[in-house]
Amino acid sequence: MRFPQHLANKTIAVSGLATGDNPQPGVPVIRSLREAGFTGRIVGFAYDSLEAGIYVDNLADDIFLMPYPSSGIDAFLARMQQIVAQAPIDIVIPTLDSELLTYIRLQSKLEALGIHTFLPTEDQFRLRDKTCLARCFDDEDIRVPHTLMLNEVGQLAREDIRYPVFVKGALYEAYRANTIAEAAALFHRISAKWGLPILVQEFVQGEEFNICCVGDGKGNLLGMVPQRKLIITDKGKGFGGVVVDNPQLNEFTRKVVASLRWRGPCELEVIQRADGVFFLIEMNPRFPAWVRLATGAGQNLPAMVACLALGEDVEPFTTCHAGTMFIRHSEDIIANIQTMGQLSTQYMLRKEKR
Amino acid sequence: MNITRLQQLAVSDNGFAFDPSTGHSYQLNMLAAEIVDLLLKQQKRQEILEHLTMEFKVESDVAAQDFDFFMLSLSNLGLVETSDALSPAPGQ
Numbered sequence: 001m002r003f004p005q006h007l008a009n010k011t012i013a014v015s016g017l018a019t020g021d022n023p024q025p026g027v028p029v030i031r032s033l034r035e036a037g038f039t040g041r042i043v044g045f046a047y048d049s050l051e052a053g054i055y056v057d058n059l060a061d062d063i064f065l066m067p068y069p070s071s072g073i074d075a076f077l078a079r080m081q082q083i084v085a086q087a088p089i090d091i092v093i094p095t096l097d098s099e100l101l102t103y104i105r106l107q108s109k110l111e112a113l114g115i116h117t118f119l120p121t122e123d124q125f126r127l128r129d130k131t132c133l134a135r136c137f138d139d140e141d142i143r144v145p146h147t148l149m150l151n152e153v154g155q156l157a158r159e160d161i162r163y164p165v166f167v168k169g170a171l172y173e174a175y176r177a178n179t180i181a182e183a184a185a186l187f188h189r190i191s192a193k194w195g196l197p198i199l200v201q202e203f204v205q206g207e208e209f210n211i212c213c214v215g216d217g218k219g220n221l222l223g224m225v226p227q228r229k230l231i232i233t234d235k236g237k238g239f240g241g242v243v244v245d246n247p248q249l250n251e252f253t254r255k256v257v258a259s260l261r262w263r264g265p266c267e268l269e270v271i272q273r274a275d276g277v278f279f280l281i282e283m284n285p286r287f288p289a290w291v292r293l294a295t296g297a298g299q300n301l302p303a304m305v306a307c308l309a310l311g312e313d314v315e316p317f318t319t320c321h322a323g324t325m326f327i328r329h330s331e332d333i334i335a336n337i338q339t340m341g342q343l344s345t346q347y348m349l350r351k352e353k354r
Numbered sequence: 355m356n357i358t359r360l361q362q363l364a365v366s367d368n369g370f371a372f373d374p375s376t377g378h379s380y381q382l383n384m385l386a387a388e389i390v391d392l393l394l395k396q397q398k399r400q401e402i403l404e405h406l407t408m409e410f411k412v413e414s415d416v417a418a419q420d421f422d423f424f425m426l427s428l429s430n431l432g433l434v435e436t437s438d439a440l441s442p443a444p445g446q
Binding site: 207209227228230241242243244245246322323 | 364372374375376377378379
């Protein structure tokens with residue numbers, strides 16, 4: 001997909017510039033925009049001056065430090081007003097779970113500032129929440145593993161929990177527990193980091209797939225790239241993967257997106273049991289960190305979302321190249337400490353024109 | 355024998371095989387690549403064994419043992435569904 005020429009002078013802001021062992025999707029989203037031929041200005045929204053994407057050459061033109069979503073919606077909006085007072089922003093593509101609700105709630109106010117988004121509604125966002133997912137689908141073809149929400153460690157002894165299980169934080173982290181003792185240790189570890197509730201999910205054995213897709217908000221899929229992870233880190237992150245072509249998986253994905261009438265980008269985590277039955281494990285409400293694989297496989301979904309945010313008509317993607325693979329590598333970026341100092345003290349970093 | 359899944363494999367000349375429906379990949383040695391090629395040409399067990407015996411200059415029972423073991427591997431991977439027609443005859 002080539003970025004329309006008449007949009008070439010727009011400004012697009014993208015969040016989530018951290019990389020490292022738990023990478024965020026911002027860097028691959030920006031790279032995808034550039035690969036689509038976007039020549040306008042790209043702004044990076046960072047929460048921390050040590051997000052590595054800040055220091056990558058030829059990535060973002062400007063960087064702005066943002067207040068954490070926990071600072072409240074007013075602080076967030078005030079910061080946006082400050083930023084657009086310096087230079088307009090036409091589109092923002094948020095890529096982090098923790099900030100999405102803020103963006104969804106601020107949509108009309110952002111529109112008033114000239115900032116366009118392509119996001120799900122708050123209802124859609126809440127329905128796919130880990131704590132609701134198990135009971136949000138009427139379609140019997142969409143199965144979700146039995147999931148319990150726990151607020152006390154003693155609840156792990158419930159009779160309806162059959163080990164092994166997955167123990168998950170409400171927002172982040174998930175680990176397999178084979179015994180109640182392992183589950184209890186994970187309960188304390190995850191709740192200390194991310195708070196309560198803790199989710200305990202039935203363990204489903206099978207082939208795991210991840211699907212990056214975009215829904216139009218009317219029940220239709222505009223693009224979809226499924227992959228199987230080839231390399232999984234000790235944090236469960238996919239650092240390598242290959243695009244697959246599995247018609248049953250594609251159909252399952254269509255049903256999920258149609259059922260929720262999902263609007264915007266998302267990532268599905270799906271397991272296909274040996275008998276062929278699919279289970280929806282999680283639905284993440286934003287692009288995954290491996291979104292550049294989708295671009296490499298022929299579906300530039302970030303560019304599509306940028307166009308959709310501006311109300312452009314887009315042609316749905318219908319094919320992707322199975323067998324396209326990615327392997328993630330890390331590298332050392334060399335920068336001057338004054339660069340970090342400028343960002344830390346002025347909350348912004350204007351880079352030289354590319 | 356149902357070889358639908360086997361037919362979906364993308365097999366390169368160097369014996370690297372990719373299953374697009376699952377994302378799994380396999381490395382076939384020369385013998386395995388030969389068997390897959392013959393299976394895809396719809397050849398029967400006896401025809402394949404005769405070919406292997408000639409091509410690799412091995413005794414027929416060695417070829418049969420290798421062939422049956424490989425077919426078992428393909429079956430375990432879900433790439434073929436074997437039937438009686440393929441199974442070795444009693445005593446073989």
